[in-house]
Amino acid sequence: MGIAPGSKEEQVALWNGGVGRNWVEAQALIDDIFKPFEDRLAEAAGGAQRVLDVGCGTGAVSLAIARRTGASVTGADISEPMLAHARARAEQAGASVCFIQADAETYAFEPAAFDAIVSRFGVMFFGDSVRAFANLRRAAKPNGALTFAAWRSAEENPFMTTAERAAAPYLPALPPRTPNAPGQFAFADPDRVRGVLEQSGWRAIAIDPIDVPCTMPARDLDFFLTRLGPLGRALPDADEATRTAVMAAVHEAFRPYIEGDAVRFVSACWIAQARA
Ligand SMILES: C[S@@+](CC[C@H](N)C(=O)[O-])C[C@H]1O[C@@H](n2cnc3c(N)ncnc32)[C@H](O)[C@@H]1O
Numbered sequence: 038m039g040i041a042p043g044s045k046e047e048q049v050a051l052w053n054g055g056v057g058r059n060w061v062e063a064q065a066l067i068d069d070i071f072k073p074f075e076d077r078l079a080e081a082a083g084g085a086q087r088v089l090d091v092g093c094g095t096g097a098v099s100l101a102i103a104r105r106t107g108a109s110v111t112g113a114d115i116s117e118p119m120l121a122h123a124r125a126r127a128e129q130a131g132a133s134v135c136f137i138q139a140d141a142e143t144y145a146f147e148p149a150a151f152d153a154i155v156s157r158f159g160v161m162f163f164g165d166s167v168r169a170f171a172n173l174r175r176a177a178k179p180n181g182a183l184t185f186a187a188w189r190s191a192e193e194n195p196f197m198t199t200a201e202r203a204a205a206p207y208l209p210a211l212p213p214r215t216p217n218a219p220g221q222f223a224f225a226d227p228d229r230v231r232g233v234l235e236q237s238g239w240r241a242i243a244i245d246p247i248d249v250p251c252t253m254p255a256r257d258l259d260f261f262l263t264r265l266g267p268l269g270r271a272l273p274d275a276d277e278a279t280r281t282a283v284m285a286a287v288h289e290a291f292r293p294y295i296e297g298d299a300v301r302f303v304s305a306c307w308i309a310q311a312r313a
Contacts, residue, residue, distance in 0.1 A: 045165075052162075061095060071251065087110075088151060091185070092162065098156075113136075120136045141173060149175075152182065155185060162219045183239060184309070188307075189246065203289070207283045208268075211268075221266075
């Protein structure tokens with residue numbers, strides 16, 4: 038039997054396969070682009086002694102918190118290639134961050150251990166979000182603070198879907214974005230996010246929109262587009278002629294985002310906060 042689309046097993050396979058490897062390859066670029074979120078979450082963890090970074094990936098937020106606050110930080114993720122990269126970065130930086138392979142939904146975290154739980158775009162991929170956030174709440178100390186960044190809708194983030202729209206005529210098998218399914222835009226609906234947090238026992242919930250200007254060097258745009266998102270997954274399987282046609286269409290579509298030697302776009306996100 039194959040892996041069901043939209044399932045937890047699919048997420049485990051993606052993040053431990055090509056998607057995870059692409060994120061490792063693009064780590065430095067991704068971290069530069071999304072540095073404003075790293076800063077925001079490191080601020081949120083200020084004053085905490087023990088911090089859990091959920092879906093920590095290649096570790097930028099965990100490392101920034103350890104560096105800036107001196108807290109004891111645990112980064113948890115399902116992706117072994119991304120964790121291996123995070124551990125290598127920690128070793129290189131001389132940071133004592135503990136990176137563990139742990140599914141946030143099921144891992145037996147130490148109960149009431151963390152005074153802050155943070156995540157940069159790492160909580161939208163759960164098969165059962167209520168189960169995952171209930172598990173995280175058990176790991177939080179009483180009154181412990183949860184703060185995470187998640188994407189608002191695809192419509193509010195046209196930069197993130199420009200590539201797949203431009204490529205669609207050439208790559209008809211590109212998977213459609215299914216509302217609420219595990220993935221980048223699973224938390225687009227703030228009522229759904231609030232419901233998930235309430236049902237999993239979090240309180241003092243605040244879900245605030247933030248519009249974050251992001252930038253990258255224009256010379257890195259192709260690298261970014263061919264590593265991340267649906268295009269990054271589909272292009273390696275396309276033939277040369279299709280790839281050429283796709284990239285021509287994509288370059289045209291991204292013109293509005295290019296200013297001189299920089300690409301500029303706005304990330305339309307939520308900052309969600311709650312207390313255990
Ligand atoms: C979009 S990436 C964000 C990575 C990192 N937080 C960053 O900002 O660079 C999402 C991360 O969530 C992780 N993830 C997905 N499902 C997970 C789960 N059930 N438990 C823990 N991590 C998970 C993925 O492996 C991936 O590293």
